[in-house]
Amino acid sequence: MSVIFRNNTSSIIFIVLVIILISCPPIQTKDDPFRNAKAIGAYDDGTILVEVKDSLRLIYPNGTPHSIPKIHCKKKCHYHLLNPNYVIITYDNNVGMMIDWKGSKILKRFKYDKLSIGEKNDKFLIMRHNEFTEYHIEHGKIVKITNSLHFDKSHKEHKEHKITEIFSLDDAWGITISSEKKKSFFSIIKTESKSKTLTTEELEDFAGPSKCITKNKNNDIQYYCLYRTHTHRLKLVNIKNLSLNDNTFDLTSTDLFQSDISFETKTFIHIMPNVGFLVEATAKLNPKYYIFNIFEIDYFDPNNAFGEWIINNNDNDFIDDNIFILPNNKAIQIRKNGKYVNDLSSKIPENNQYKNTHIKSVPNNVDIGTTTLKITFLNAITSTTTTAANISIYYKNKNSNEIILRQKLLCKKHCTISDDDYSLTIDIPKITFNMPNTTYYVEIDDDFVKYKYDLITIPGIKKENWIINTPDYKYSNEDDKFKLGNLRLNSIGTEEFDKLSDADKDYFSDQMRIELSKNIPVDYSRIKINDKKYEFDMTLGVNLYKFLIQIDPPNEYSDNKKSTKQVFEDLNSLIITSQNLTTNLDYNNYTKNIDKDYGLKEASDTLAELKASLNNFIADRRYKNKKGTNIIVFKVALIIIDLINDIRFIIKLKTISSGLFIPSVLFLLFPFILNVFFAIAIFKFEIQSSINSEWFKNHIKPVAIATILSSGDIELLHIFDSNFGGFKIFSVKFSPKTLNLIFWGGFLNIILENLPQLVIQVQ
Ligand SMILES: *[C@@H]1O[C@H](CO)[C@@H](O)[C@H](O)[C@H]1NC(C)=O
Ligand SMILES: *[C@@H]1O[C@H](CO)[C@@H](O)[C@H](O)[C@H]1NC(C)=O
Numbered sequence: 015m016s017v018i019f020r021n022n023t024s025s026i027i028f029i030v031l032v033i034i035l036i037s038c039p040p041i042q043t044k045d046d047p048f049r050n051a052k053a054i055g056a057y058d059d060g061t062i063l064v065e066v067k068d069s070l071r072l073i074y075p076n077g078t079p080h081s082i083p084k085i086h087c088k089k090k091c092h093y094h095l096l097n098p099n100y101v102i103i104t105y106d107n108n109v110g111m112m113i114d115w116k117g118s119k120i121l122k123r124f125k126y127d128k129l130s131i132g133e134k135n136d137k138f139l140i141m142r143h144n145e146f147t148e149y150h151i152e153h154g155k156i157v158k159i160t161n162s163l164h165f166d167k168s169h170k171e172h173k174e175h176k177i178t179e180i181f182s183l184d185d186a187w188g189i190t191i192s193s194e195k196k197k198s199f200f201s202i203i204k205t206e207s208k209s210k211t212l213t214t215e216e217l218e219d220f221a222g223p224s225k226c227i228t229k230n231k232n233n234d235i236q237y238y239c240l241y242r243t244h245t246h247r248l249k250l251v252n253i254k255n256l257s258l259n260d261n262t263f264d265l266t267s268t269d270l271f272q273s274d275i276s277f278e279t280k281t282f283i284h285i286m287p288n289v290g291f292l293v294e295a296t297a298k299l300n301p302k303y304y305i306f307n308i309f310e311i312d313y314f315d316p317n318n319a320f321g322e323w324i325i326n327n328n329d330n331d332f333i334d335d336n337i338f339i340l341p342n343n344k345a346i347q348i349r350k351n352g353k354y355v356n357d358l359s360s361k362i363p364e365n366n367q368y369k370n371t372h373i374k375s376v377p378n379n380v381d382i383g384t385t386t387l388k389i390t391f392l393n394a395i396t397s398t399t400t401t402a403a404n405i406s407i408y409y410k411n412k413n414s415n416e417i418i419l420r421q422k423l424l425c426k427k428h429c430t431i432s433d434d435d436y437s438l439t440i441d442i443p444k445i446t447f448n449m450p451n452t453t454y455y456v457e458i459d460d461d462f463v464k465y466k467y468d469l470i471t472i473p474g475i476k477k478e479n480w481i482i483n484t485p486d487y488k489y490s491n492e493d494d495k496f497k498l499g500n501l502r503l504n505s506i507g508t509e510e511f512d513k514l515s516d517a518d519k520d521y522f523s524d525q526m527r528i529e530l531s532k533n534i535p536v537d538y539s540r541i542k543i544n545d546k547k548y549e550f551d552m553t554l555g556v557n558l559y560k561f562l563i564q565i566d567p568p569n570e571y572s573d574n575k576k577s578t579k580q581v582f583e584d585l586n587s588l589i590i591t592s593q594n595l596t597t598n599l600d601y602n603n604y605t606k607n608i609d610k611d612y613g614l615k616e617a618s619d620t621l622a623e624l625k626a627s628l629n630n631f632i633a634d635r636r637y638k639n640k641k642g643t644n645i646i647v648f649k650v651a652l653i654i655i656d657l658i659n660d661i662r663f664i665i666k667l668k669t670i671s672s673g674l675f676i677p678s679v680l681f682l683l684f685p686f687i688l689n690v691f692f693a694i695a696i697f698k699f700e701i702q703s704s705i706n707s708e709w710f711k712n713h714i715k716p717v718a719i720a721t722i723l724s725s726g727d728i729e730l731l732h733i734f735d736s737n738f739g740g741f742k743i744f745s746v747k748f749s750p751k752t753l754n755l756i757f758w759g760g761f762l763n764i765i766l767e768n769l770p771q772l773v774i775q776v777q
């Protein structure tokens with residue numbers, strides 16, 4: 015029979031139990047064959063030491079059993095194992111001895127007040143009066159270190175001290191002390207310390223039991239102790255900076271449970287080498303097992319949310335000191351009802367990047383447009399009564415590193431717990447993950463779920479601990495062209511916007527543009543706001559401010575290479591999903607009052623498009639032609655479009671409300687006539703001036719047409735001094751008086767054109 019130890023512990027244990035059955039006929043005949051079998055522990059080589067009916071049995075890793083000759087104790091023997099092949103036996107009134115596997119006495123009767131086996135079962139420490147003696151085995155021989163230690167008597171508290179427990183640590187001895195005033199203290203000393211005077215630090219609310227362990231990582235030696243408090247909680251203590259000169263040290267402690275957990279009866283604390291502690295306790299009449307992986311997890315970090323595996327014990331096993339831990343960190347429990355063996359090793363909580371060990375796994379990569387996120391837990395969960403726990407998803411801007419909220423949603427509404435109680439699915443809008451090759455963060459508020467079988471609410475995931483990346487994607491958008499859309503403010507937004515001065519209105523729309531770009535997200539340069547004006551909402555019966563948004567195609571420098579159509583859809587979904595979920599738009603003064611029901615509507619206005627095209631063209635030309643004179647051609651076109659627009663406005667008014675039709679026509683006609691009057695006056699004056707008379711005579715026909723068209727805007731006359739293309743017709747030099755007239759004419763136009771809208775507004 016051969017078994018590979020490290021790969022299959024449960025079969026080993028099965029073998030152990032079978033062997034116990036075979037080798038102990040009296041046990042076999044009983045109804046409960048395991049009643050008297052008790053595991054003591056495992057040696058470093060994997061040999062297991064078992065106590066059966068007051069005698070000792072070894073089970074070698076290959077399964078061979080071996081009996082150790084019986085030792086007679088007056089009352090009851092207690093066994094402890096010591097590596098590599100010894101057994102320490104304690105009995106009667108604090109008397110002990112040590113034997114080897116053959117049963118030979120290695121250390122004869124010794125008396126002690128306190129005894130502690132080293133955390134790695136490689137040494138043991140006894141205390142008698144104030145004398146401390148540590149034994150360990152070196153090359154088959156016993157080595158002994160003895161020190162007389164004493165407390166600083168000037169410390170009042172210690173006058174009546176009593177040592178309650180000693181700990182044999184890697185390179186030090188730990189001591190717990192209680193004083194008459196029911197206070198407890200901790201003291202620690204390195205075995206090679208120069209001073210024999212112990213210093214102490216108080217242990218808050220100490221009740222015991224306690225265990226201590228050495229953590230030696232990267233040559234930074236620290237000690238941890240775990241103890242139960244008077245309020246039946248667990249406290250973890252960290253000890254560091256232990257001085258070799260005066261035995262001073264720094265001690266800090268932390269509670270291990272955030273919520274109300276209290277243990278009813280016995281609590282057992284076991285050391286798990288290179289892990290930390292395993293705690294057995296009973297709460298609500300159920301045995302619980304908690305594993306604290308202090309080697310991996312920083313329990314002192316308030317941003318960490320740590321969780322343990324808690325057995326869901328419906329077998330109602332009684333808690334007893336019946337767990338032992340194998341050298342490979344598998345924890346084995348022999349159950350009283352003999353059913354089986356419990357392997358706890360896979361339940362050791364690991365440090366994970368989301369710093370929440372209640373959680374087993376979360377996705378770190380999702381596809382663009384994902385609509386669900388699934389969290390798997392260590393233990394069965396159920397929903398809490400907490401209604402306000404939110405899940406927030408953030409996006410990280412690659413250039414600015416700014417972290418921007420995408421969605422914030424209530425778990426109560428958007429989380430579903432799986433049928434097996436071990437996972438939670440969050441449904442999120444499609445728009446949340448909309449960018450390729452991008453980092454997102456998910457943050458979850460505390461108490462979003464709780465344990466199904468325990469009074470523990472599960473802490474959330476703090477900001478920037480749960481990272482999600484999206485895969486890369488290449489967009490191809492050749493022949494992409496700008497796209498126009500309208501969004502508008504709701505009535506509150508319109509009211510506030512109305513109160514702003516013109517300059518503030520411009521500032522507002524620019525800030526709105528920047529905020530929208532940030533939140534889509536898209537490069538600022540790809541979003542423009544071309545126009546803002548009132549729109550009458552028929553169903554609401556109010557005027558609302560409408561903004562004409564222009565989305566430009568990406569260029570080679572753009573971070574967001576999506577097409578204008580995709581960006582348009584993203585912005586629309588962002589606004590519309592804000593109906594039901596919180597987005598960053600809700601937190602910003604310039605975007606919070608965007609009408610969410612309206613969304614972003616395609617602007618089907620051909621004139622608006624033409625205007626945008628010309629604007630783009632002008633903007634383009636401005637860089638190419640520093641003189642800027644060619645702009646006049648497009649300015650002319652814009653003026654003509656405005657004229658057509660005005661006429662359309664009147665026609666529209668006619669169909670909506672005839673009451674405003676007549677005044678509007680008057681307001682259009684008046685500037686029309688005024689402009690013609692201005693133009694004629696200017697030309698009459700210029701013809702008389704000696705410099706330009708020749709030019710006017712030569713270009714009488716275009717001048718006449720311009721005069722008619724200038725009824726739209728007197729500024730049109732600037733076409734003639736534009737120097738456009740170097741043509742003579744566009745090279746006239748107007749006199750200062752004319753320039754003045756054109757300026758004031760333009761000014762008058764703005765006032766007159768806006769009057770009808772003003773009148774409509776007043777009504
Ligand atoms: C204690 O140790 C830490 C490193 O573990 C060190 O940064 C700190 O300065 C030490 N404190 C004292 C008082 O020596
Ligand atoms: C969750 O979000 C809602 C809506 O934004 C808010 O009212 C609530 O206070 C938030 N909850 C917490 C715990 O912040």
Ligand SMILES: *[C@@H]1O[C@H](CO)[C@@H](O)[C@H](O)[C@H]1NC(C)=O
Pocket residue numbers: 412451486
């Ligand atoms: C993805 O992003 C990383 C850094 O943010 C960048 O180095 C990499 O070039 C990007 N990949 C592509 C294909 O753009």
Ligand SMILES: *[C@@H]1O[C@H](CO)[C@@H](O)[C@H](O)[C@H]1NC(C)=O
Pocket residue numbers: 590591593594
């Ligand atoms: C918002 O919620 C309402 C009511 O629950 C629902 O009718 C509507 O479709 C939701 N809107 C979006 C964009 O999901």
Ligand SMILES: *[C@@H]1O[C@H](CO)[C@@H](O)[C@H](O)[C@H]1NC(C)=O
Pocket residue numbers: 602603
């Ligand atoms: C938003 O407006 C409020 C009130 O007008 C003001 O107190 C607040 O500072 C503004 N917030 C930002 C980010 O501008």
